Amino acid sequence: MANYQPKSLLALALRAGEIMLKNGAETYRVEDIIDRLIKAGNIKEVSSFVIPTGIFVSLTDTDGKVITRVLRINERTINLDKIAAINDFTRNFTETPCDLVESFNRLNQIDQEKLKYGRFIRIIGAGIISSSSAILFGGPLANFAPAFITGSLVQLGSQLLMKRKLPLFFRDAFGGALAALSSLLITHLGFGLNPGNIILGTIMPLVPGVAITNALRDAMHGDLIASTGRAMEAFLSALAIAAGVALVLSFWY
């Protein structure tokens, strides 16, 4: 086992945990990664506490000195490639001793990596989700193409909005409103059968289904605070989407 400077090691572990949490890893996984990285440096006593909005780590080094750090997390998305990358990084670091500066550079490199799929491909992806969801919810096959178009349109709109740093609630409400409006328009023009089904499909890329499931997963691992936080976030975002849809529907009819 290598001997690292405890302060630098703590900074490294915190950075790895930050990337994990920002990209949608489960709470227990973030804590596990931080603990393992720090224990790789011959430090026996470490305690990490992670919630969706922050990371707290405290360790006791070999001289008995306690070092504690807190990190605030502001943005969260889901990026599975980065989670896989940090997983690999941790495995390498704990198995073979590495240079701390080099490892830090590697983490920064992982953090700054661009999305694998360009804007256009993500728009197509959202279209596929919307059209297949419309069919899964019992819609007729005639709804497939219209839902594809509206789903892509909503993704395009939210990508444009993402550039401005707007609050999440507003972005979801806008997405819901755009979904309802485009679905109503496309059925009004004579494509697709029932607008309700197309709206349901169209909002599927936005809706926090995975988020609420992850909240319950955290609860089952015993991370109760993290779980309630995530559930709150999921219900708020669903409320925003529903508000957007309801607003447009009330104006239309």
Added chain:
Amino acid sequence: MNFFLLLIMGFCASFGFGLLFNVPRESLFLGGLCGLIGQLGLLIAGNNSPILGTFLGAVLVAVSGETLAAWQKKPATVYTIVGIIPLVPGRLIYQTMLHFLHSELTEGLEAGINTLLSAGVIAAGIVFTSSLVQVIKAGNKK
């Protein structure tokens, strides 16, 4: 016919979310397959009770996710998060809030309880399977 159509739609939904969730390229197709397997579980057991079908689907997704993860040397989340897409209560959580907005409180509560229940059984299916895998792995090492 309808059965196979729904399976393919499950695949498509998971594949699409793979693109949005930035899944590694080599895992895109396999992630879609996990979605197809989840949809299969839902279709097999979902006729009598949707919750039971969701649970079966989640267990199947978790098992295939763990298997693929061991094979491809990737964390299992890469496959399970994408695979549970056809099961996840996205529509329910939206309907919960829509009912509340229209002040239909009873319907909203019903949808809300169903949301938590189905998210709960998906989480249970995944946690149950992954703990089982951990136990088996620990047993093999000894």
